[in-house]
Amino acid sequence: MMRLLWLSALACNGNAHALLNYPGFKVWQKEFEWLYHPLLPSEYSFKEVEKGMAEGCDVLLVDGTLEEGYVKYRRPYMELLEHYGKQAHHIVTVGTCATFGGIFAQGGKGRSGLHFRGDERLDIFKNFWQKSISLPGCPVQPEVLAGTLSLLKRKTDIPLDPLRRPKYYYAYTVHDGCIRNEYFEYKIDEHRFGRLEGCMFYDHGCQGTYTHGSCNKILWNGLGSKTRNGQPCMGCTEPDFPKENLWQTPKHMGIPARMPLGVPRRAYLSLAGIAKAFRIERFYTPLMKEE
Amino acid sequence: MATRTRLELIEKIEGEAQVLYEYEGERIGFAQIRFLSSRHIEKILEGRDPMDALSINPRVCGICGHAHLIATVRALEDCYEAIKISDKALKIREMTLSLELLQNHFKWFYLTILPLLDIEAPIERALEPSRLAGEMIALLAGQYPHNSYAIPGGITGEITPVDLLEFRHRLEQLKEIFRRYLIDVDLDYFVRCDRIEEMLGKKGDLPQAMRTILDLGWERMGQSLDRFIVFGESGFFISGKSTATRMRKHLDLRYLKEEKIQKSAARLVAYRGRAYETGPLARAMVMKTPLIKEAHRRYKDSLFSRILARVCEVPRLLRYLDETLQKLDLSQAAWIDPGPMPKEAKGTGVVEAARGSLIHQIEIEEGKIARYRIVTPTQWNLGNGSRDNLYPAQKALIGLHRNDPAELVFKAFDVCSVCTTK
Ligand code: SF4
Ligand code: SF4
Numbered sequence: 001m002m003r004l005l006w007l008s009a010l011a012c013n014g015n016a017h018a019l020l021n022y023p024g025f026k027v028w029q030k031e032f033e034w035l036y037h038p039l040l041p042s043e044y045s046f047k048e049v050e051k052g053m054a055e056g057c058d059v060l061l062v063d064g065t066l067e068e069g070y071v072k073y074r075r076p077y078m079e080l081l082e083h084y085g086k087q088a089h090h091i092v093t094v095g096t097c098a099t100f101g102g103i104f105a106q107g108g109k110g111r112s113g114l115h116f117r118g119d120e121r122l123d124i125f126k127n128f129w130q131k132s133i134s135l136p137g138c139p140v141q142p143e144v145l146a147g148t149l150s151l152l153k154r155k156t157d158i159p160l161d162p163l164r165r166p167k168y169y170y171a172y173t174v175h176d177g178c179i180r181n182e183y184f185e186y187k188i189d190e191h192r193f194g195r196l197e198g199c200m201f202y203d204h205g206c207q208g209t210y211t212h213g214s215c216n217k218i219l220w221n222g223l224g225s226k227t228r229n230g231q232p233c234m235g236c237t238e239p240d241f242p243k244e245n246l247w248q249t250p251k252h253m254g255i256p257a258r259m260p261l262g263v264p265r266r267a268y269l270s271l272a273g274i275a276k277a278f279r280i281e282r283f284y285t286p287l288m289k290e291e
Numbered sequence: 292m293a294t295r296t297r298l299e300l301i302e303k304i305e306g307e308a309q310v311l312y313e314y315e316g317e318r319i320g321f322a323q324i325r326f327l328s329s330r331h332i333e334k335i336l337e338g339r340d341p342m343d344a345l346s347i348n349p350r351v352c353g354i355c356g357h358a359h360l361i362a363t364v365r366a367l368e369d370c371y372e373a374i375k376i377s378d379k380a381l382k383i384r385e386m387t388l389s390l391e392l393l394q395n396h397f398k399w400f401y402l403t404i405l406p407l408l409d410i411e412a413p414i415e416r417a418l419e420p421s422r423l424a425g426e427m428i429a430l431l432a433g434q435y436p437h438n439s440y441a442i443p444g445g446i447t448g449e450i451t452p453v454d455l456l457e458f459r460h461r462l463e464q465l466k467e468i469f470r471r472y473l474i475d476v477d478l479d480y481f482v483r484c485d486r487i488e489e490m491l492g493k494k495g496d497l498p499q500a501m502r503t504i505l506d507l508g509w510e511r512m513g514q515s516l517d518r519f520i521v522f523g524e525s526g527f528f529i530s531g532k533s534t535a536t537r538m539r540k541h542l543d544l545r546y547l548k549e550e551k552i553q554k555s556a557a558r559l560v561a562y563r564g565r566a567y568e569t570g571p572l573a574r575a576m577v578m579k580t581p582l583i584k585e586a587h588r589r590y591k592d593s594l595f596s597r598i599l600a601r602v603c604e605v606p607r608l609l610r611y612l613d614e615t616l617q618k619l620d621l622s623q624a625a626w627i628d629p630g631p632m633p634k635e636a637k638g639t640g641v642v643e644a645a646r647g648s649l650i651h652q653i654e655i656e657e658g659k660i661a662r663y664r665i666v667t668p669t670q671w672n673l674g675n676g677s678r679d680n681l682y683p684a685q686k687a688l689i690g691l692h693r694n695d696p697a698e699l700v701f702k703a704f705d706v707c708s709v710c711t712t713k
Binding site (some may be wrong): 008010011012013014015016017018020021023025026038039040041045046047065067070071072073103104106107108138139192193194195196215220221222223224225226227228229230231234242244245246247248288 | 300302303305306307327328329330332335340342343345346347350351352356380398402406414415418422425426428432433434438439440442445446447448449457624
């Protein structure tokens with residue numbers, strides 16, 4: 001049994017609810033025990049957790065944006081993190097709020113994630129850095145949270161990126177596996193909402209090509225994703241989430257200002273030039289049109 | 292008589308609240324309800340592009356984020372002088388919203404209420420239907436929680452008959468779960484049922500819970516203001532307010548007022564200066580749901596009626612989903628381009644969320660969000676009023692003996708702390 005302690009600061013509970021949707025939850029849960037979870041039956045009440053009674057926590061799950069001076073009941077929240085963080089073998093920041101600060105960090109001063117404020121490294125919990133893993137996402141995909149905990153349980157090595165995100169889940173971009181990919185490859189700009197066709201990179205703000213995550217590889221609720229449905233990826237796993245004007249593509253001389261991950265602008269422009277030289281009829285025809 | 296006070300932390304309510312009980316002898320004389328943190332979502336929205344609200348607002352709440360999305364899109368659409376939305380898009384929005392309500396109801400009944408009645412039920416009875424509802428939303432909206440598929444002019448996805456096959460398949464599973472776990476009766480029969488004894492005589496977790504409340508003698512506890520309000524309209528709900536003596540169909544949002552209060556991050560809200568109860572019991576009273584009218588006739592607006600009213604929405608929502616699905620015309624446009632968002636405008640969006648009426652108001656100036664206001668159901672039900680202006684949960688708590696189930700009375704309102712403090 002691996003013992004989990006889930007603490008939330010300024011949160012929406014979306015991560016907790018998303019986890020409950022994990023299709024394998026029933027079986028997964030058998031290997032874990034909740035010292036505390038904000039929704040599920042747990043061994044301790046929050047009052048007991050505050051008194052420091054929830055001993056023996058293997059993994060501390062930190063959820064929600066941290067705020068200086070935040071008190072949930074009687075004890076400063078930072079003190080609680082310190083207390084349980086020391087005991088825990090691993091610390092997992094669940095979701096973008098706990099990792100980078102996320103949306104709520106924009107609502108007040110002194111708000112941040114555990115180790116980051118946006119992409120700025122913070123020192124306050126630096127003794128925890130080595131045992132921390134970042135699982136950003138707004139919310140984090142349940143497979144990513146459940147899977148990471150199972151890997152920890154099995155003592156599997158988990159390669160991490162510089163932001164301490166597990167590469168097994170965050171080495172991909174959201175663009176990988178999106179069913180609109182062909183429209184991206186051949187630079188077909190004409191995306192319209194409510195249609196199966198088209199890619200949202202050019203006009204509608206899709207950040208899939210430079211957002212690390214598995215949203216189109218491990219589908220949401222086992223079956224979908226934002227971009228497959230026709231909503232732009234908002235880059236919710238990244239330190240700068242949420243940017244402004246999420247439904248528009250910022251442009252530079254008519255070309256999307258931000259390039260796909262690692263692609264030099266010149267390479268992009270050359271490829272785009274070639275792709276656009278051809279007009280491939282199939283991509284201008286509705287997919288479901290009868291022949 | 293000396294007053295003694297006791298501070299209680301109420302947890303697992305989508306966050307936490309504190310209640311400061313003041314006892315007069317053995318009974319609760321007054322109760323202050325406090326929500327202590329605020330995330331300031333309304334402030335975060337200011338200065339942003341209005342469309343950003345579609346992405347930010349679902350994050351008000353992890354369990355009813357979809358209701359916030361629909362309220363947002365309605366507020367944005369209200370900013371246009373004229374806007375066309377296909378019947379298909381409207382229906383699909385109502386379907387995903389109904390599914391979010393269902394998911395809420397199952398989780399609340401199994402994870403919050405049953406443990407307080409000492410009834411043991413596997414948590415899968417909450418999770419299995421919630422997961423299915425999540426999948427059904429994802430079929431239409433990409434993912435759950437936290438999608439942004441409803442946009443001014445319609446919805447982002449083009450739904451095919453294949454999606455609907457998958458959808459229908461899961462709807463049938465949900466209906467089975469309803470019968471297998473909640474109450475072993477036919478949907479249609481249950482929707483028409485108006486006799487408490489008949490309901491109590493069936494097999495299932497719902498009758499068991501209601502019988503337990505009767506056995507414990509708690510059925511009259513938690514009586515409150517007996518004034519109900521429903522702002523949201525849909526193919527399913529009707530708006531209006533109902534008091535002991537009168538029923539009124541037309542509400543005017545100009546009479547809605549919000550005020551800051553001390554010691555709590557939640558603001559107080561009133562209609563024509565008065566507090567009201569919102570949520571499933573209010574909806575049932577306004578819609579005159581037979582079984583709930585009967586419960587109310589016997590036990591007034593007690594925890595019995597409140598709990599029953601909420602669970603009774605399950606079969607009704609399932610039936611509503613069925614009907615709506617049958618009427619869906621997939622040949623209509625998913626999205627009709629409404630043109631650019633007006634640069635100067637005001638708009639209001641109202642929706643019935645699981646816990647009651649949810650209201651969003653936006654003001655756009657120079658193309659940006661100048662002001663954004665969110666009024667949540669919990670602000671009504673869990674308002675922290677003064678002694679001469681009690682809010683529903685306060686009123687329900689006052690007079691309870693120290694051995695009475697105060698936590699159950701409180702949680703029967705289904706508190707949502709995160710929404711309340713936004
Ligand atoms: S919509 Fe986004 S994720 Fe999909 S192909 Fe285009 S850029 Fe990639
Ligand atoms: S598609 Fe983008 S915005 Fe949506 S959940 Fe995935 S990373 Fe976040």
